[in-house]
Amino acid sequence: MIQAFHVYKHYDRESSALTDVTLQIKKGDFCFLTGPSGAGKTTFLKLVFREELPSQGQIIVGGRNITAIPEKQIPELRRSVGVVFQDFKLLKRKTVLENVAFVLRLLGLPPKEQKRRAFASLKSVGLHHKMHAYPLQLSGGEQQRVAIARALINEPMLLLADEPTGNLDPDMAMEIMALFQDVNARGTTVLVATHDREMIQRMAKRVVALDRGRLVSG
Amino acid sequence: MAISLFVFGVFLVVASNLSSVVSEWSRKIQVTFFLEDGLASHIRASLENRLRDDRAVDSIEYVTREQAVQRFRSMFRDLSGLPEDLGESPFPASLEVTLRLSREAPQEVERLVRDYGNAPGVEEVQYDLLWVQRLFTAIRLMRWVGGLLGGVLVLASVFTISNVVRLTAYSRQDEIDIMRLVGATQSYIKGPFVVEGMVQGGLGGALAVALLWLSFHYLARDLLASSHVLGHAVVFLPYGLSLVIIGGGMGVGIIGGYLSLRRVSA
Numbered sequence: 331m332i333q334a335f336h337v338y339k340h341y342d343r344e345s346s347a348l349t350d351v352t353l354q355i356k357k358g359d360f361c362f363l364t365g366p367s368g369a370g371k372t373t374f375l376k377l378v379f380r381e382e383l384p385s386q387g388q389i390i391v392g393g394r395n396i397t398a399i400p401e402k403q404i405p406e407l408r409r410s411v412g413v414v415f416q417d418f419k420l421l422k423r424k425t426v427l428e429n430v431a432f433v434l435r436l437l438g439l440p441p442k443e444q445k446r447r448a449f450a451s452l453k454s455v456g457l458h459h460k461m462h463a464y465p466l467q468l469s470g471g472e473q474q475r476v477a478i479a480r481a482l483i484n485e486p487m488l489l490l491a492d493e494p495t496g497n498l499d500p501d502m503a504m505e506i507m508a509l510f511q512d513v514n515a516r517g518t519t520v521l522v523a524t525h526d527r528e529m530i531q532r533m534a535k536r537v538v539a540l541d542r543g544r545l546v547s548g
Numbered sequence: 549m550a551i552s553l554f555v556f557g558v559f560l561v562v563a564s565n566l567s568s569v570v571s572e573w574s575r576k577i578q579v580t581f582f583l584e585d586g587l588a589s590h591i592r593a594s595l596e597n598r599l600r601d602d603r604a605v606d607s608i609e610y611v612t613r614e615q616a617v618q619r620f621r622s623m624f625r626d627l628s629g630l631p632e633d634l635g636e637s638p639f640p641a642s643l644e645v646t647l648r649l650s651r652e653a654p655q656e657v658e659r660l661v662r663d664y665g666n667a668p669g670v671e672e673v674q675y676d677l678l679w680v681q682r683l684f685t686a687i688r689l690m691r692w693v694g695g696l697l698g699g700v701l702v703l704a705s706v707f708t709i710s711n712v713v714r715l716t717a718y719s720r721q722d723e724i725d726i727m728r729l730v731g732a733t734q735s736y737i738k739g740p741f742v743v744e745g746m747v748q749g750g751l752g753g754a755l756a757v758a759l760l761w762l763s764f765h766y767l768a769r770d771l772l773a774s775s776h777v778l779g780h781a782v783v784f785l786p787y788g789l790s791l792v793i794i795g796g797g798m799g800v801g802i803i804g805g806y807l808s809l810r811r812v813s814a
Contacts, residue, residue: 381729409731419726436732480730 331357331488331519332378337387339373339543347373348384349543355521360514361548362530363523365540371523372416374540375490378521379411380404392487409436412481412518414491418473420465420480426452427461430480437484451483452476454509456502470497478506482513489513491522495529507533552701552708553756557793561764561785563694568783577653577683579660581643582672591669592643599645599664604656606648613641640671654681702800705749709804713745717809742805749801753794760785760793 332355339348348370355361363371376382377389380396388397396407420429431448439447452458455475465473474497481489489510495503507529514520524530530537538548581599583592592610599605611619616639621628645660647653657675665673717724727737764784785793 379729405728405731405733407731408729413729415729419729421723421726423723432727433730436730436736 331355331359331392332521333388333390334374334377335388335390337374337377337384337389339370339377339382340385346543348377348540351387351540351543351545353538353545353548355519355538357519358514358517359536360511360520360533361522361536361538362533363521363538363540364525364527364530365546366525368542369540370543371525371540372492373543375413375492375521375523378488378490379408379413405436409433409484410487412484412486412489414474414477414481414489414494416492416496418465418477420473420476422465425462425464426457426468426476429465429476430483433480433484447483448479451479454482455479455506471499471502474498475502475506478509482509485513485516486518489518489520491520493524494522495524495526503529504532550752550755550759552705553753553793553797554759556698556701557756557760557785558763559694559697560789560793561760563690564785564789565783577647577649577657577679579645579647579657579673579675581645581664581670582640582674583642584669584671585640587641587669595664595667595669596643598667599643599660602660602663604647604653604660605645607646609644609646611642611644613639616640616642654684702796705752705797705800706804706807709745709748709752709801710808712748712808713741713805714808716744717741738806738809741809742802745801745803745805745808746798747801749797749799749804750794751797752801753797756797757785757790757793 332353334351334353337348337351338346340346351370351374363374365371373382377384378391378396380399384397388395390396391407392410394403394407399407421432424432427445427448430451431444434444434447435441449458449461452461455478457472457475457479460468460472465476468476474494478491478494481491491510494510495506498506503526510520510522536548539546581595596608596610599608620630620639624630647656647660654677657677661673661675664670724737761784
């Protein structure tokens with residue numbers, strides 16, 4: 331599903347966010363991307379759904395070389411990838427339900443279907459009772475769950491999650507992981523960036539470790 | 549925006565009135581062929597036919613000696629006894645040829661004089677080339693000024709709208725980023741902003757027409773008390789041109805809205 335070949339990313343001349351990263355994550359895998367803060371986890375995820383371009387190297391996602399795809403195909407790529415952002419990235423002027431349904435709206439689904447599926451997705455993260463609230467009326471943990479519901483609604487081919495349990499209590503974190511496992515069982519490849527070692531141990535999945543931009547294991 | 553379109557509208561009112569005046573004046577682009585005394589009517593008829601078939605000629609009027617005297621009398625009442633004093637009419641018969649209004653009119657005047665000045669039966673040709681040339685220079689100048697003014701104002705409007713829309717877009721930059729990240733296409737993101745530009749442009753255009761109408765009815769018309777300039781009634785913009793201003797405003801708004809997002813969402 332994801333193939334990275336000698337990927338480098340520099341934001342400036344002195345420092346390098348990623349250095350010569352080569353790795354492969356197979357279709358249907360569930361994989362953790364770990365490492366201390368500043369290791370390059372978020373940068374790697376950003377490269378995978380083409381928020382940024384690598385300075386050097388190639389990345390292939392779902393059989394497409396995303397470092398070479400034309401600008402016009404980027405929205406299509408992003409719609410096939412569910413992303414849970416570290417800072418949630420919810421639309422403040424839309425309700426929770428509208429935020430979750432937004433992805434389906436982009437896909438052109440009928441409004442009724444959008445609502446039905448958005449409600450179901452919110453229910454799976456235990457937030458259906460807050461569907462009419464606005465993001466800023468929710469706690470950090472709740473906003474994170476809305477972001478997760480949005481990422482999962484479309485049963486994407488690939489799920490990228492950046493510290494998805496950072497704001498959640500351990501029970502809720504395990505519930506979210508169970509959700510990820512469900513979606514993984516239905517065929518979605520899952521890549522979770524986290525530094526929560528305890529959770530990684532409990533889940534017993536493949537772990538890819540980065541340190542100061544270099545791949546150290548996995 | 550509305551002000552730019554208003555200024556443009558003022559220009560259009562002036563231009564459309566001036567162009568009516570000009571077309572009125574241009575009827576005066578005439579070449580008069582004075583005919584020999586006692587010219588046989590078939591020669592005159594053949595000359596008339598030849599002229600009528602000429603591409604530059606709009607109309608021909610045959611003025612007899614008697615009509616020429618009548619005209620003289622009505623134009624110069626004080627001298628109305630002069631023809632009698634002279635014993636016989638000093639005015640020859642003539643063919644008054646009015647030219648079609650075209651860009652080439654000055655050259656056409658010269659050509660007509662060249663082609664028909666020595667035709668049988670023609671004694672003398674009278675024309676005022678300088679007048680024709682000045683008239684056409686004036687028309688050309690007006691078109692240039694109009695084009696230039698229109699261009700500058702359209703650019704100013706595009707700039708204004710694109711800045712207004714850009715401000716809105718900046719204030720919603722987070723939202724735009726999120727939409728992009730979850731896979732919204734450029735057109736999906738830009739659509740609302742382009743529509744906003746179009747609505748603003750359309751409203752600006754409508755406001756400009758309204759302002760123009762009000763100022764025309766309450767200010768300009770009073771100033772031009774008799775409402776006549778050079779013998780021509782001053783009128784407001786034709787209906788179609790008002791729509792052009794509103795439609796133009798919308799078009800400019802669309803361009804402005806589109807341009808504003810080129811940098812914002814890039």
